[in-house]
Amino acid sequence: MAIETRVRPDDPTGPTQPDLDPHSESPGPKSMAAARHTPVPGVTVVSTEHNLETMEMTINMGPQHPSTHGVFRMVLTLEGERVKQLEPHIGYLHRGAEKLGESGDVEGYRKAMIWLDRTDYLSVWPNEHAFVLAVEKLMGVQVPERAEWIRLIMDEFGRLNSHSMFYGAFGADAGATTPFMYAFALREELYRLFEAVGGQRMFPNYYRIGGLREDVPVDFMQRATKALDAAKYALGDFDRLISDNEIFLARTRGVATLSAERAIDLGCSGPMLRATGVPIDIRRTEPYSFYDRVDFEIPIGTAGDCYERYLIRLSEMFQSIRIIEQALKLLPKGPIMGNAPKAIRPPKGDSYQRVENARGDFGVYIVSDGKGSAPYRVKYRSPCFSNLMALNDLAVGAYVADAVMGLGSIDIVLGEVDR
Amino acid sequence: MAGDAPAGAAISLRQTLASSKWVGQTCPKCGNALGEGEQVVLCPKCYAPQHAQCWQDNGNQCAVDQTPGRIIVRAGQAVQPASGGAVTPPASPAQQTPSRDADPAAQGRSGTPAAPPGATQPEATAAAGAPPPPRAVPGAASGARPARPAAGAATREAVGLRPMATVRESLEEAFEGLSPEFGTAVDEVSVTVPAERIQEAARRAKEHEDLRFDYLRCLSGVDYQADGIEVVYHLFSTRLLQKCALKARVSGEGQSLPTVTPIWAGADWHEREAAEMFNIRFEGHPYPEPLLLQRDERGEVVPGPILLKRFPLRPKEPPGIYGFPEEE
Numbered sequence: 001m002a003i004e005t006r007v008r009p010d011d012p013t014g015p016t017q018p019d020l021d022p023h024s025e026s027p028g029p030k031s032m033a034a035a036r037h038t039p040v041p042g043v044t045v046v047s048t049e050h051n052l053e054t055m056e057m058t059i060n061m062g063p064q065h066p067s068t069h070g071v072f073r074m075v076l077t078l079e080g081e082r083v084k085q086l087e088p089h090i091g092y093l094h095r096g097a098e099k100l101g102e103s104g105d106v107e108g109y110r111k112a113m114i115w116l117d118r119t120d121y122l123s124v125w126p127n128e129h130a131f132v133l134a135v136e137k138l139m140g141v142q143v144p145e146r147a148e149w150i151r152l153i154m155d156e157f158g159r160l161n162s163h164s165m166f167y168g169a170f171g172a173d174a175g176a177t178t179p180f181m182y183a184f185a186l187r188e189e190l191y192r193l194f195e196a197v198g199g200q201r202m203f204p205n206y207y208r209i210g211g212l213r214e215d216v217p218v219d220f221m222q223r224a225t226k227a228l229d230a231a232k233y234a235l236g237d238f239d240r241l242i243s244d245n246e247i248f249l250a251r252t253r254g255v256a257t258l259s260a261e262r263a264i265d266l267g268c269s270g271p272m273l274r275a276t277g278v279p280i281d282i283r284r285t286e287p288y289s290f291y292d293r294v295d296f297e298i299p300i301g302t303a304g305d306c307y308e309r310y311l312i313r314l315s316e317m318f319q320s321i322r323i324i325e326q327a328l329k330l331l332p333k334g335p336i337m338g339n340a341p342k343a344i345r346p347p348k349g350d351s352y353q354r355v356e357n358a359r360g361d362f363g364v365y366i367v368s369d370g371k372g373s374a375p376y377r378v379k380y381r382s383p384c385f386s387n388l389m390a391l392n393d394l395a396v397g398a399y400v401a402d403a404v405m406g407l408g409s410i411d412i413v414l415g416e417v418d419r
Numbered sequence: 420m421a422g423d424a425p426a427g428a429a430i431s432l433r434q435t436l437a438s439s440k441w442v443g444q445t446c447p448k449c450g451n452a453l454g455e456g457e458q459v460v461l462c463p464k465c466y467a468p469q470h471a472q473c474w475q476d477n478g479n480q481c482a483v484d485q486t487p488g489r490i491i492v493r494a495g496q497a498v499q500p501a502s503g504g505a506v507t508p509p510a511s512p513a514q515q516t517p518s519r520d521a522d523p524a525a526q527g528r529s530g531t532p533a534a535p536p537g538a539t540q541p542e543a544t545a546a547a548g549a550p551p552p553p554r555a556v557p558g559a560a561s562g563a564r565p566a567r568p569a570a571g572a573a574t575r576e577a578v579g580l581r582p583m584a585t586v587r588e589s590l591e592e593a594f595e596g597l598s599p600e601f602g603t604a605v606d607e608v609s610v611t612v613p614a615e616r617i618q619e620a621a622r623r624a625k626e627h628e629d630l631r632f633d634y635l636r637c638l639s640g641v642d643y644q645a646d647g648i649e650v651v652y653h654l655f656s657t658r659l660l661q662k663c664a665l666k667a668r669v670s671g672e673g674q675s676l677p678t679v680t681p682i683w684a685g686a687d688w689h690e691r692e693a694a695e696m697f698n699i700r701f702e703g704h705p706y707p708e709p710l711l712l713q714r715d716e717r718g719e720v721v722p723g724p725i726l727l728k729r730f731p732l733r734p735k736e737p738p739g740i741y742g743f744p745e746e747e
Binding site for chain 2: 090091094096098099100103137138240244246262264265266267268278280285286349350351352354361363365367376377379381385386388389418419
């Protein structure tokens with residue numbers, strides 16, 4: 001059916017219409033909006049132009065929304081399908097991990113680590129590492145080489161675990177549920193290793209100030225090699241499954257971009273920062289543990305979009321495998337506990353230790369008053385907390401579905417944001 | 420799927436970079452080496468790299484094991500002749516990511532101020548449209564790394580960063596007139612300035628050419644009870660790779676100090692958190708509302724400034740509220 005259109009009366013050469021608009025200010029030909037209300041006898045107007053009035057809508061997304069990865073609430077002001085304003089609300093999972101960490105009566109430093117495990121439940125190994133390094137730095141404790149190598153190996157396995165969780169969740173954000181199954185198949189293998197080493201699947205509480213709680217099991221090499229083989233096998237699947245998928249590319253490429261200057265200004269870290277092209281990785285800029293003895297690369301991006309954040313995490317998993325393979329060859333025999341005293345009482349002072357956990361720059365700030373058996377003040381610098389501040393930059397102006405992708409690409413763990 | 424499309428798995432066209440691992444390998448079809456800037460596909464089965472043009476000439480099959488595969492050609496992209504060596508724009512900046520690497524520690528170890536790592540490079544690469552210049556491979560520089568000091572030594576300086584003495588000299592120069600007090604927080608310089616001048620100190624720390632502290636890592640409050648509340652800013656320079664701790668102390672709860680959000684936008688949530696946890700105020704903060712805690716119907720922050728030492732860990736429950744007799 002052909003759509004009939006009428007002569008537009010704002011053409012001065014065309015037939016003029018009588019001015020029937022009582023609100024018009026200027027005489028003569030009317031504007032399009034005014035002319036549309038002008039009745040023209042004998043002509044049926046069937047217009048394809050949109051003349052709908054839009055209205056801003058404020059909706060709550062979360063805290064129980066599945067795509068918010070936990071308990072996170074966004075108050076979205078929408079204009080149509082676009083996000084006009086976004087106000088994040090956090091704190092639903094605030095348990096006072098810092099206050100609890102300061103309140104242990106006996107062996108308070110070890111008790112603080114238990115609470116630290118519960119903050120970021122995916123990146124437990126590097127976070128424990130940061131805590132023990134901060135206290136060891138304050139006390140001047142020597143750590144045996146074997147213990148330090150085992151810590152490095154377990155840190156990297158923890159990174160593999162966390163990134164594979166990201167892979168599954170991010171695929172689910174993009175509408176693909178299959179990656180979740182592949183990711184959890186790998187995580188099951190890793191958790192078996194964690195259980196063998198630390199005795200617990202999620203919260204091992206395995207590192208001790210001065211070394212480790214106990215030595216790894218006698219068949220650690222076989223178990224680690226088995227987990228590595230599973231990771232290599234799974235990573236090939238991960239890459240082939242969605243990296244080149246057209247739908248996934250359309251959902252992620254060029255979506256939720258962030259500039260390098262803004263990322264630095266906001267204090268973003270980890271894959272969020274490296275996707276913008278800034279090659280800052282704590283393992284390289286301030287090598288802790290034995291990261292200056294192993295060979296690995298730092299993948300960085302250029303565009304700073306969701307796809308690069310995904311690719312960087314995937315590349316980091318390959319690098320983690322590379323690091324673990326080197327470390328397993330270099331793992332020496334020897335004691336696993338250093339010269340740390342039984343009662344941990346660091347001298348008066350403060351120390352701040354950063355590590356690169358799966359989400360970025362994780363820091364532990366410890367103040368000791370020199371008397372108590374618990375830290376006088378312990379502060380956890382959560383990378384997600386700073387990365388989440390970039391959500392406004394990622395989501396405002398984008399579609400709601402793209403805001404979900406932006407949030408997913410931050411890889412938030414709300415337990416760590418709220419502490 | 421269209422009926423006339425070639426059979427086999429979908430394989431993506433890759434733009435070879437200088438750091439691609441297949442550079443220099445031989446294409447099994449034409450026998451020539453794979454050069455930089457050429458379009459290459461990987462066989463989905465044996466992962467043998469070969470020219471995209473050779474793949475198509477071979478009937479969309481691998482030249483090694485005849486695995487069929489169809490090349491996905493994205494919009495604005497076409498298969499280029501293999502021998503031409505014409506430098507085409509990369510398929511996407513994102514595709515370069517896995518093979519790119521960087522070595523910021525090498526910049527830091529040289530002791531000279533390194534170029535800003537991220538400020539200009541991404542735009543330049545995107546605008547030029549050419550493959551990025553080859554970067555230093557970290558493995559090649561591994562021999563030049565300094566010997567690692569004993570693990571756990573208390574006073575060791577961080578490897579790869581500028582030494583503490585240099586940072587301290589620059590800080591002394593930059594903070595002239597702010598009456599700074601210097602100290603040492605184990606492996607980094609700490610400097611305390613008066614609370615009312617913290618914004619000025621922060622601005623100088625960010626803008627001084629030998630400091631360039633453009634990255635606020637952490638903002639913590641510490642309650643020293645009778646000695647006041649200390650706010651600690653852990654700073655880092657992404658350009659010069661150095662760190663320090665900036666401190667300011669207010670006399671107690673209810674007091675205020677200037678905000679640093681105009682200098683570092685990332686201080687926003689950190690200051691809101693410190694303000695609610697320690698009952699202090701940051702003057703000039705754009706949105707001074709509680710972040711992790713909430714306000715009750717009377718407008719008070721509940722449960723209160725929990726990180727103050729006077730705040731009990733477990734509040735006393737009102738007796739007999741549940742109808743049970745009060746326990747002794």
